[in-house]
Amino acid sequence: MVSFVAGQTLLVFPVDVDSVTPIVRTAAMLGVRVVAASSVTPLRPVDGCDECIYLPYISDDGFDEALRRAMRAHNVTQLVTMHVGVWAHFARLAETDGEVRAAFRGTHPVQQQWQVFAPSLSWARRQQADDIATGLTVPGGHVAPPLSVAEYASLHRGFHRTYGQCDVAKLEALCAILRVTPPGEMVELGVFFGRSAYALARLAHAHGVGSTICVDSWGRASITDQGAAAGVLNVAQSAYNQEHVFEEFLALASEVPSMSYIRQEAVDAVLAYRDAARxxxxxxxxxxxxAVSGAIALLHVDANHRYDQVRRDVEAWEPLVRPGGWIVFDDYDWTFGDGPKRVGDELLATGRFERAFVWSDSLFMRKRGS
Known part of the structure; x- marks a missing residue:
C-alpha cells in the first residue's frame, strides 16, 4: 500500500488504469500534488489530478529518460503504478537508478489486490467455522447450515464496499441469527446507503428466508430531529444530497435477488407493506x-432514534413480526440519546420475547413462538 505526506508530488502512470482512481482520490484529499501521466493522446483532464503529462510507452527506447525528465521537471517525490507491466519495469529500473528507487512506492499490483481481499477470506473462514447459531435456536428448532467460505467472503467484501456505520461485529450476529430465522420478510426501517440491508438481503436469500424490504424516505419526508443530544447529527443530515444516496442504494439493491424498497417514512410505509402482502x-x-407474505421474520429498527419516533415505528411494525421472528434495535447503546434503548427495554418487559442479547451496539430480541 502507499502512504502520502501533504506537500509532496505524486506521479501516477499510467493514469488510464482505473485501479489508480482510489489512490489519486486519497492523495488529493491528503494534500498531495498529483501529476497524471499517460501514453494515450490526446491527454484528457483527470479528476483529482493537478496536471496531466505525456510519457511514451515503456516499450519505447526513450521511456526511461522521459521518465527521469518528468520526475525532475515536476519535483516528483513518489512514483506509483497499478499496471503489472509498468510495475515490473519500474522495479528493474529502481535497481540501478537512485531517483526512481527513492520515489517508487507500493507492492506489486496483484499483491495489493490480495492485501485488500485477504481479510475478507480470513473472516469468511472464521465465520464458516463458527457455531454461534446452534446456541440461538429453540429446542428442536432448525439450524440452517453455514454458507460456503466463498459466499461469506463475497458478503464481507460487499459489506465493506458499501458506506455505512454498521460494523463487522453486527454482521457476524446477523450471520448467526439468519441461520435460525423462520420464513418471512426482512424489513429494515432506516436504510441510508443500505449496508446492513445488503447483509440481510444476501443472508436471507442464501438461507431461503424471504425478501428484504427497505423502508426509508430518502429525503422525501421532512427531516425530524433526533433529540437535543443528537444535535450534530441533526445538522449533518442537511449536508448531503439524499437523492444521490438513493441512487446508490438502488444500484446496490439491484445486485441482490429479492431486495426492494418502500420510499416513505417508517410509520406510513406499513400501509404500503400491507397492500403488497394482499x-x-x-x-x-x-x-x-x-414476493411479500405479510409475515415479518426480522424487523431492523434504525430510523429516527428519538424516543417518541422509535416507539411510534415499533408500535406500527412489531405486530407484524411473526412468532420466532426477530426485532433488532440498532444503536441500543447510543452516544447521542437513549430512544432505542428505552423502547427496546419496554418491549422486553412485555414478556413477548423468549431470547434477548446485545451484540455490538444492537439489541437482538426473538419473539416467542405460538
Whole structure:
C-alpha cells in the first residue's frame, strides 16, 4: 500500500488504469500534488489530478529518460503504478537508478489486490467455522447450515464496499441469527446507503428466508430531529444530497435477488407493506418484483432514534413480526440519546420475547413462538 505526506508530488502512470482512481482520490484529499501521466493522446483532464503529462510507452527506447525528465521537471517525490507491466519495469529500473528507487512506492499490483481481499477470506473462514447459531435456536428448532467460505467472503467484501456505520461485529450476529430465522420478510426501517440491508438481503436469500424490504424516505419526508443530544447529527443530515444516496442504494439493491424498497417514512410505509402482502408482491419501477407474505421474520429498527419516533415505528411494525421472528434495535447503546434503548427495554418487559442479547451496539430480541 502507499502512504502520502501533504506537500509532496505524486506521479501516477499510467493514469488510464482505473485501479489508480482510489489512490489519486486519497492523495488529493491528503494534500498531495498529483501529476497524471499517460501514453494515450490526446491527454484528457483527470479528476483529482493537478496536471496531466505525456510519457511514451515503456516499450519505447526513450521511456526511461522521459521518465527521469518528468520526475525532475515536476519535483516528483513518489512514483506509483497499478499496471503489472509498468510495475515490473519500474522495479528493474529502481535497481540501478537512485531517483526512481527513492520515489517508487507500493507492492506489486496483484499483491495489493490480495492485501485488500485477504481479510475478507480470513473472516469468511472464521465465520464458516463458527457455531454461534446452534446456541440461538429453540429446542428442536432448525439450524440452517453455514454458507460456503466463498459466499461469506463475497458478503464481507460487499459489506465493506458499501458506506455505512454498521460494523463487522453486527454482521457476524446477523450471520448467526439468519441461520435460525423462520420464513418471512426482512424489513429494515432506516436504510441510508443500505449496508446492513445488503447483509440481510444476501443472508436471507442464501438461507431461503424471504425478501428484504427497505423502508426509508430518502429525503422525501421532512427531516425530524433526533433529540437535543443528537444535535450534530441533526445538522449533518442537511449536508448531503439524499437523492444521490438513493441512487446508490438502488444500484446496490439491484445486485441482490429479492431486495426492494418502500420510499416513505417508517410509520406510513406499513400501509404500503400491507397492500403488497394482499397482492403477494411488491413492485417498484427500478427493481425486480419481490414476493411479500405479510409475515415479518426480522424487523431492523434504525430510523429516527428519538424516543417518541422509535416507539411510534415499533408500535406500527412489531405486530407484524411473526412468532420466532426477530426485532433488532440498532444503536441500543447510543452516544447521542437513549430512544432505542428505552423502547427496546419496554418491549422486553412485555414478556413477548423468549431470547434477548446485545451484540455490538444492537439489541437482538426473538419473539416467542405460538
Amino acid at each position: 397482492h403477494g408482491v411488491l413492485t417498484v419501477p427500478e427493481l425486480r418484483e419481490v
